[in-house]
Amino acid sequence: MYAPLLANRYLTSRIIPFIAVAAVALCVALVIVVVSVMTGFLDMVRSSGKTLIGDVVVTRDISGIPYYLDFIAEIEALPEAEAASAIVETYGLLQMPYGNGDANRVETVQVWGIDPVSLDRVASFYDKLYWVKPSEELAKTLAPDDPRLDPEYQRDEEGRTLRTSDGRPGIALGIEISAFNERSRDGSYRCEGPSNMQDPGYFMPNTRGAVLTLVPVSESASLAGEKKRRFAIVNEFQSGVYQIDAQRVLAPLADVQEMLLLNAAPLTSRTELDANGRPKVIGESPARATTIVVKASDGVSALALKIAVDAAYARFAARIDADDTKLVKAPEMITVATWEERLADLIGPVEKERELMRTLFSIVYLVCAGLVLAIFWAIVQEKTRDIGILRAIGASRTGVLWIFLRYGLLIGVAGSLVGVLLAWCVVTRINDIHDFLGAPAAMWLKVTASGAAIAAIAMALRGLLRNSALETVLWTFASIALVLISVVLFLHHGFMVWDPSVYYFSRIPNSLDWVTASTTVIGGVIFSVVGASIPAARAADTDPVKSLRYE
């Protein structure tokens, strides 16, 4: 019964255990903060990466999937699928509406021919359009000068139909394609002109449009002549993934199909001629799509949907092959992949990075154990006499061992819980902290830091005059630190640690990863006990006679 009394009393009546608790707390907080932010970052990458591709993606090369509407009907009949949408994917050149006349800037872009209505059902396409009227909830969070609050910038209908109000075909650009879209600190965009003034002339939907150049490719990989078409820029979109937003252009499916010669067209005989001496029309070559994106029904996993879509394709292909009226047969080689498989190259590195960080920061556990070991070693050294007394009054070795293990356990538990609390405070307020660091320091802070630095210097001098080495050394260190902080506050205009142009996301992930927090707490407690176990065993082995020898 004495073990808890002594362990608790040792913990609360001395400064050293508090240093140990603080050390464990800092170690635990460090691991939780780093892994939580990394996990949040990974989650953001995953959810953003999934943008616009639904749960399962069916792809074929540039030859496309014929009779894709039949295939979509087959998919949508599946209980596992909620909706499907056809896409034609290709690369092209986009001559931007700025530059120097004919030498206007040309961007290499990834072009997606889409059907906005069905894509919205699959992948909430409308939500990705940037220049639309913000919801009331979103409007409350926007800065007063955010252009999206200005009706002049709200192009909802054009974006949703990919057509201008007078019916011309339009395209939506990834928000990062235009060189004049400037990202603000809060993640919003302003259309900045060359003179760095806001200029509606650089608001893409206000321009006279852009020229898209695509090159049709035949099944035998030979190039037909390039196709150019001017499109109005009707809106811009933001997926949340830099690679998509800086490269992708969304255009009406029919237009892209036409430009790539993937639209429905008469099928002619290679051997027979008609009465006019032209190749004889023997049927119709169906329109094609290179990609079909599918959304899973509620509660259906992407993997289950993938299996169902695979089976649906087999049925679809068999039906096409059996139908003599369909002259073009279903391709044998298509790829069906879940969104995670499709994004493996994007998610994989981030996942690896997180695990690397987790592993590296897990070394902190060893630091934790080492700190506890060092502190406990000192405590046991100092408590040798107490241990002798306890042994003299009948305490067993196990009892003495348990005092120090329990002591380590208390430090581990207290330190880990304080660490979780600290991590929670940091993670949930990480954006406020970042904003605080990012903004130039307030005058009161500069003055306070300078005042504290002067006071510390005065205290160091006082220590010198009083001939106190400890006082002098401690206050000298404090003076140096405070002087440096003051200088930095005066000279620096804030630290941009999380640069949105690097990490893309405007806000740092700020939710605590409770799984990591729990495992870190358990790890912190275990390693504290491990750190305490060696000094505890040493304490148990203490010879009471030697420890009580008073000479």
Added chain:
Amino acid sequence: MPHTNLHATLHTKPHTTLLSATHVKKTYRLGRVDVPVLTDASLEIGQGEWVAILGSSGSGKSTLLHLLGGLDRADKDSGPIHFGGEDLRSFSAGRENRYRNRDVGFVFQFYHLLPELTVLENAMLPALVGLSRMKWLSGRSELRQRATDLLESCGLSHRLKHRPAELSGGERQRVAIARALINGPKILLADEPTGNLDIRTGGGILDLLAATHAQGMTLVMVTHDEAVAARAQRRVRITDGRVE
């Protein structure tokens, strides 16, 4: 010295042997050198006796006390130490712990109180060592009362919640005596109990020990001071590792 319940009439029944050491040897190893401390020490302590062990510094008197109290073990070729007929050499680790906890009480020259505990907690400590959590829960008020009574009888009723650092040397030694008595031991082993105190304060401690002895407690006291030893019923002297 306050009037306490330890001040009872002197006990004068015939002594039966409670603790005995027969041809006990103890050698310490200092580096590569064996230093024989006790070469052939024999001593019998009767029930209810107060024996003073005299000797110069380094004569082995404290070593003998440690051996009698089960704090240390004699050499392998040593003779036995018997307590109530039991040979201490045959004790298991558990029995040895119980012996130190229940059968003997130690009083040290430098008090050896735990600085983090209050006076009351220090006095209760040996009882806590011998108690399981369940027994503590059921008997804690009784134990607290026992420790309080004991401390009161040692003149420390006003110091129960103080820490050792707040006490004088004499008060600390009284706490150490209360601690030694808390489990009702059969024998009290005191190692220079007044060695760190002035004559007046030391006299008070000896009065307290005398009162304890008067209640029937067997007492073995190690001292180098003839005047202190004079308070005991019997004096033995250690010279060259032998009890004379």
